[in-house]
Amino acid sequence: MNKHVAIIGTGVIGSGWTARFLAAGHTVTAWDPSPDFGDRLRTSVQRCIPAMQRIGLAQHIDINRLIIAESLESACVQANFIQESVPEDINIKQDVHRRIEQATGEDTIIASSSSGLLPTEIQQVHTHPERMLIGHPFNPVYLLPLVEIVPGESSVQSTIDTTESFYRSLGMHPLVLKREIEGYLSDRLQEALWREALHLVNDGVATTEQLDDAITYGPGLRWAIMGTCLTFHLAGGDGGMRHMLEQFGPALKLPWTKLEAPELTTELIEKMVEGTASQAGDKSITELEQLRDECLTEIMRALQKFDVGAGRLIR
Numbered sequence: 001m002n003k004h005v006a007i008i009g010t011g012v013i014g015s016g017w018t019a020r021f022l023a024a025g026h027t028v029t030a031w032d033p034s035p036d037f038g039d040r041l042r043t044s045v046q047r048c049i050p051a052m053q054r055i056g057l058a059q060h061i062d063i064n065r066l067i068i069a070e071s072l073e074s075a076c077v078q079a080n081f082i083q084e085s086v087p088e089d090i091n092i093k094q095d096v097h098r099r100i101e102q103a104t105g106e107d108t109i110i111a112s113s114s115s116g117l118l119p120t121e122i123q124q125v126h127t128h129p130e131r132m133l134i135g136h137p138f139n140p141v142y143l144l145p146l147v148e149i150v151p152g153e154s155s156v157q158s159t160i161d162t163t164e165s166f167y168r169s170l171g172m173h174p175l176v177l178k179r180e181i182e183g184y185l186s187d188r189l190q191e192a193l194w195r196e197a198l199h200l201v202n203d204g205v206a207t208t209e210q211l212d213d214a215i216t217y218g219p220g221l222r223w224a225i226m227g228t229c230l231t232f233h234l235a236g237g238d239g240g241m242r243h244m245l246e247q248f249g250p251a252l253k254l255p256w257t258k259l260e261a262p263e264l265t266t267e268l269i270e271k272m273v274e275g276t277a278s279q280a281g282d283k284s285i286t287e288l289e290q291l292r293d294e295c296l297t298e299i300m301r302a303l304q305k306f307d308v309g310a311g312r313l314i315r
Contacts, residue, residue: 002026003166006079008072008096010037013113014085015044016141022065023058023142024170029067031075038068048142051293055143055300055314057171072096076103081166083135085113090121097132098125109159111135116183119152129154133163136184140289143296145173145313148184171313195261201271202262208275224299225309
């Protein structure tokens, strides 16, 4: 059944959501406080379409289903599902959610695209907190299928179930967390790797390009298929995970990694900026995005042949 979805916040994440919802045949009303956001949003959606079509999405997308609202309230008034994607600041989130709730009916589900805030904190400003939860996607939203659903203390099962079913209908893989935790699951894993990368650059051990090569030519290829845990299960041979832990478990006590982030000094920032600028070369952000999307769609199409990972969702 087609829904009327409201998008509040139309940056990188909000525009990606807009393309996803339109591709599934839903009507989308969008609002953003920045001037002339409507033209930028339409341009962003049009740019997403070719990549989506390569993996079977957006075959019959109708850009005319996108409505540009003049206010937050007018965007929400007819919506039966709301995806909020405003900046990651609890005060901004709470203020926006207070306004959203006042403009919607009691049955409208309100999902936040937050990438780390606790939903219970956002729910504090809600009169009906049972209908609010986190729906955390991954960039580019219009291609990557993962969306983490994080219920707050007041979220009810019917809200969780309806949201999970709705996201699944978009061709996504909704992952419902057992309980709320800062950073959720995927970002906590990515953050651990990111902190270690910053230390290695800061200590002069490696460049940003070497660190990216260490992932793209090795574990990154495996992760697209099996993730970390199943990959290590294979590392144990016939003995599986048990043998792997018995053999390599003691190494976890060695001081190989640094869990705390390094001080983000001006020197470290410059190293990261110069390193990634060198990697990008003469390619603009738009050109890099297009390259990323073309590679992602081909990887997903390859996985589709074997009905594994993200390929299972585009059969």
